[in-house]
Amino acid sequence: MPHAPALVARPISRNRMILLFTVMLTTAAGNTAMQSVMPAIGTSLGVHDVWISLAYSWSALLWVICAPIWARKSDQRGRKAMMALGLTGFATSMALCGATLWLGLNGWLSAMWTLLIFAAARSLYGGYGSAAPPAVQAYVASRTARAERTQALSLIASSFGLGTVIGPALAPLLVFPGLGLTGPFAAFALLGAGTLIALRINLPNDTPQFAARGAAYDAPYGSGGASREPQSQLEVDDEDEEGSGAENESGKQLGWWEPRLRPWVIAGLLGGHAQAMVLGISGFLVLDRMGLRATPDRATGEIGLVLMCGAIATLLAQWGLIPRLNIGPRAAVLSGAILAAIGTIILGAAFDLYGIALGYAIASLGFGLLRPGFNAGASLAVSRREQGEASGVVASATGAAYVVAPAIGVWLYGHSDWLAFGLIVALCLAVLVIGWRSLLPDTVLTRARAG
Numbered sequence: 001m002p003h004a005p006a007l008v009a010r011p012i013s014r015n016r017m018i019l020l021f022t023v024m025l026t027t028a029a030g031n032t033a034m035q036s037v038m039p040a041i042g043t044s045l046g047v048h049d050v051w052i053s054l055a056y057s058w059s060a061l062l063w064v065i066c067a068p069i070w071a072r073k074s075d076q077r078g079r080k081a082m083m084a085l086g087l088t089g090f091a092t093s094m095a096l097c098g099a100t101l102w103l104g105l106n107g108w109l110s111a112m113w114t115l116l117i118f119a120a121a122r123s124l125y126g127g128y129g130s131a132a133p134p135a136v137q138a139y140v141a142s143r144t145a146r147a148e149r150t151q152a153l154s155l156i157a158s159s160f161g162l163g164t165v166i167g168p169a170l171a172p173l174l175v176f177p178g179l180g181l182t183g184p185f186a187a188f189a190l191l192g193a194g195t196l197i198a199l200r201i202n203l204p205n206d207t208p209q210f211a212a213r214g215a216a217y218d219a220p221y222g223s224g225g226a227s228r229e230p231q232s233q234l235e236v237d238d239e240d241e242e243g244s245g246a247e248n249e250s251g252k253q254l255g256w257w258e259p260r261l262r263p264w265v266i267a268g269l270l271g272g273h274a275q276a277m278v279l280g281i282s283g284f285l286v287l288d289r290m291g292l293r294a295t296p297d298r299a300t301g302e303i304g305l306v307l308m309c310g311a312i313a314t315l316l317a318q319w320g321l322i323p324r325l326n327i328g329p330r331a332a333v334l335s336g337a338i339l340a341a342i343g344t345i346i347l348g349a350a351f352d353l354y355g356i357a358l359g360y361a362i363a364s365l366g367f368g369l370l371r372p373g374f375n376a377g378a379s380l381a382v383s384r385r386e387q388g389e390a391s392g393v394v395a396s397a398t399g400a401a402y403v404v405a406p407a408i409g410v411w412l413y414g415h416s417d418w419l420a421f422g423l424i425v426a427l428c429l430a431v432l433v434i435g436w437r438s439l440l441p442d443t444v445l446t447r448a449r450a451g
Contacts, residue, residue: 012143012152019195019202020136021159023083026195027090027129028163029170030188032311034097036171036304037181039283040296044181045104045111049284049414053407055119056280062126064399070131071138079139080203084196086132089124091192096121098185105180133160161318164311168304175300256393260381263438265397267333267431268374271340272401274427275367277409278344281420282306282360284410289351302353309357310364317368328442329380332373333435339366341428348421370431371398380445 012020042052074082097118104114137156144152176183256265283303286292292299322332343363350356378394412420 012140016203017140017152017155019198020140020156022195023087023132023136023199024156024159025163025166026188026191027086027132028160029167030090030094030163030184030192031125032164032167032307033171033174033184033188033304034094034167035279035283036168036307037175037184037300039287039303040292040299041101041105041181043287043293043296043299045101045114047111047115050407050411051115053280053410055115055122057403057407058119059122059126060399060402062123063130064396064403066127067130067134067395067399071134073131074135074138078205079135079142080199080205082131082135083139083199083203086129086135087192087196087199089128089131091189091196093121093124093129094185094192095189096124098179098182098189101185102179102182105182158319161311161315165308165315168307168311171304172301175297181297181300256397258382258393261378261393263434263440264329264374264378264381265393267435267439268371268378268394268397269401270427270431270434271333271337271367271370271374272398273405274340274344274424274431275363275371276402276405277412277420277424277427278340278347278360278363278367280406280409281413282310282347282356284413285347286353286356289356290353305353306357306360309361313361313365314368317365318372321369322372327369327373329373329377329445330435330439330442332369333377333439334432336366336368336370336373337428337431337435339363340370341366341425341432344421344424344428348417366428374398377439377445381440 038052039049042049070082070086100109100114100117100121103109104111104118109117137153140152140156170187171184174184174187175181176186179186256262283299283306286303286306287296287299290299290302292302317336321327327335340363343359343361343366345359347356347359347363350359375394409420409424412423
């Protein structure tokens with residue numbers, strides 16, 4: 001009798017997809033929960049606001065450098081191994097950061113040493129936590145057929161955005177007696193460890209059924225999330241299946257100043273810096289406008305509410321407005337810049353929690369349109385064979401905005417409220433002017449894509 005044909009692997013089971021979803025959601029929620037309490041912790045330690053922002057900058061720089069490296073390593077070392085490495089980095093970082101801050105808040109460490117050790121512990125997240133998102137994406141893509149891949153990758157990408165909503169919502173509930181403001185760190189360290197154990201037990205080792213390469217996500221900062229466009233990644237995967245690799249038509253790597261990408265990169269960098277400044281300032285703005293500097297322990301709920309409103313507005317833009325209204329890249333960038341500028345003005349003028357939350361939500365709605373517009377525009381500006389290179393440019397430009405912009409925004413805010421908000425509005429208006437003049441119309445981009 002002839003040998004039975006090899007069984008074709010079934011799509012990823014429901015339980016395993018839930019596990020992968022949890023991996024992404026845990027890291028995003030933990031990161032934004034931490035941001036909800038850090039302004040209050042910095043005030044309790046007596047640390048100047050700008051130094052808190054600089055502690056994030058180091059982690060962001062490491063994420064920008066290391067995420068593409070881990071994305072390539074996942075092809076060599078296996079997706080499960082990289083997911084485990086990312087979760088280990090996340091849980092260890094949260095535990096060490098929480099322990100360090102607890103010692104500082106209780107007088108065992110000076111403010112300077114507390115912040116230095118915190119920054120070192122935080123680097124574990126930027127350096128090793130960045131291994132998990134591209135590995136999860138590649139695991140899903142390599143085990144789903146082309147017809148099913150869009151839905152699967154969209155689900156995974158949505159977990160990052162959902163985490164940015166859940167994190168600020170949970171943070172006030174995790175301020176436990178005895179741990180105080182460091183409670184969210186302990187809770188998410190345990191959650192990360194539990195997710196790691198579940199991953200080790202329930203996820204089998206890698207035997208990919210389809211070729212796929214994980215693209216580097218940007219770190220889940222505030223309401224930004226990771227706005228990776230599933231369709232673009234599908235094209236990268238198809239290119240791998242065809243054996244074209246990551247080379248473009250000329251055999252050269254694409255850079256930021258590639259003529260076809262340059263207008264989109266400029267818009268993405270300016271808009272990204274504006275968004276990073278708004279995120280960096282928002283927590284400290286709540287402390288000041290609500291009169292909570294003297295009682296920072298009470299600020300966690302208010303800051304979490306503002307961040308949650310921004311995250312929901314971002315998801316409304318990315319999950320609702322863009323697909324429902326079929327907004328093209330140029331329209332998304334231009335309308336997003338206008339809304340972001342309006343929201344920033346409202347945020348700067350607000351002196352109550354409702355006004356702050358409203359301004360931050362409108363600004364986040366604008367950035368929620370601008371960032372996917374930048375991603376899609378860069379993808380449509382180049383050929384099919386250049387999608388891998390274009391996605392790398394998008395990821396690096398997006399992450400680069402978070403290296404120094406939050407600290408610059410907070411530093412300016414410490415000198416003058418309107419100096420900081422004026423710069424943010426100016427950046428948004430610069431996106432509008434440059435985009436109006438240099439970004440290709442959506443009809444042209446669509447026609448070039450079809451050709």
